[in-house]
Amino acid sequence: MSSQPDHDGVPSAAIAKQAQAWLVRLRSGRATADDAAAFRRWCAERPEHARAASLMLEAWDGLEAASAELDAEDSAADSTPHGQRGARPASWRAGRRAFMGAGVAAAASWLALRPPLQLWPALGDLAADYRTATGEQRRVVLSDRLVVEMNTQTRIDIVRTDGGTQGGAHGIDLLAGEAEVVAGAGAGSDSAAPQPVVVRAARGSLQAVSARFNLKRSGDEVCVTCVAGEVTLQHPQGRFTLTAAQQITYGNRVVQPPVNVDSSLVTAWRRGVLVFENAPLSDVVSEINRYRPGRIILRNAELADARVHAQVALAKIGGAVDLISKITGAHVTRLPGDIVLLS
Missing domain, CATH: 3.55.50.30 (Phage tail protein beta-alpha-beta fold)
Incomplete structure (x- = not known):
């Protein structure tokens, strides 16, 4: 079940920017019939094109509606005799219209940064070292001792420490989503005291020399399930150790006590x-x-x-x-x- 960000039916950030450029062009007042025809062809090329344009247009229209309401208020104020309550100077009205005009022009850019309902990746998501799109799963071998199975909508950054192998990743920072981590899978027999793999997620830091564990992050809440081996969580609220079939959930300020779970249900996505x-x-x-x-x-x-x-x-x-x-x-x-x- 593998797909690329722009092949899974979800508009990518690149497509969102293309839709932004089209809408700015068509709303500029200088668009021609040829421009309109070219835009229709672009929308027809792929479903993601039409979807991105439609969603941006909705937000744009919302700002234009607000602008129209302000114009109506200003017209009412213009009819109020000067000096009475409600009358406003022309410079104030011009400032409001300029603000709304800037808002309309920026609507598409805002949608590229903060997509509605997470319908496509935000531009900030693309900054992660590794990411998966909606419905995509990806295996990443980061070193001889660290393998990460990334689930859908997951972002990770690489963490390197002084004790890491040359050119290899010594750990990861889970920014969002879900991953199964295999630590120590390729450790050589001549490694008497291998460095633990480090996995950061929100305010917690997990360490494991030899283990397999699943972690899922939503905002600042993280759920860690140990599948095999032993995992240690270091958190501002204390230090906790998990063994096979144990799970712990934590946020920024609170750590729930470890509980026993059926880890096969947690990792069912791997099957x-x-x-x-x-x-x-x-x-x-x-x-x-x-x-x-x-x-x-x-x-x-x-x-x-x-x-x-x-x-x-x-x-x-x-x-x-x-x-x-x-x-x-x-x-x-x-x-x-x-x-x-x-x-």
Whole structure:
């Protein structure tokens, strides 16, 4: 299940910038009929082109609507006799219009930096040393002692220390997403005291000489599951050791006590399947959104608490919406851009 960022149905940052350039050009007041025809051809080339243009246009129109409201207010103020409350100087109105005009011109750029509903990668995401797109999984061999299996929508940076092998990565910093880390897999027999692999995630630092563990980061919350071997977590709240089938969750200020889990369920994604056992639908939707283009949106709070028992094959992630509807009875509304409303 491998794909490139611009081949998985999700507009890439590059496509978002192209859409930005088109919209700026077409809204400049100098566009020609040939420009419009060329834009239509560009949108027809790939679904991602049309999706990026549509989403940017929506945000742009929203700013223009706000600008129109301000114009209406200013017109009302113009009709107010001078000196009465509500009248405003022309310089003030001009400043407001200039501000809104700048906002309209910057809308597409803002969307490239902060895409709505995470429908495409933000430009800042591209700065990571390694990243995976929606639905992409990637194996990265960083040294003879460190192998990282990256899951969908994951970003990592390389961490090197003085004790690392020459030219090799001694650890990683998990910026977002999920990864399975194999530490010490290729350690040579002549290495009497190998340096531990270091994995940073938020405010925690994990160390392992020989272990396999899964870690998942969402914002500043991190969940670590030890699959084999032993992993040590160093956190401002203390030091914790995990052995096989133990899991720990932490944030910036709080570390939950380690618990015993079935690690095979946590790592099911490595076998190409998602397993949900009595999980709230809100969690199910959040997880599936990491693997499919577009976005599933829950519009019913009661529905969000519905409990789900299900297995979803990643190769058939497109059928997840129909499966959810069958299990929960949710009404499905499909919108352009692979956006789905459940109510």
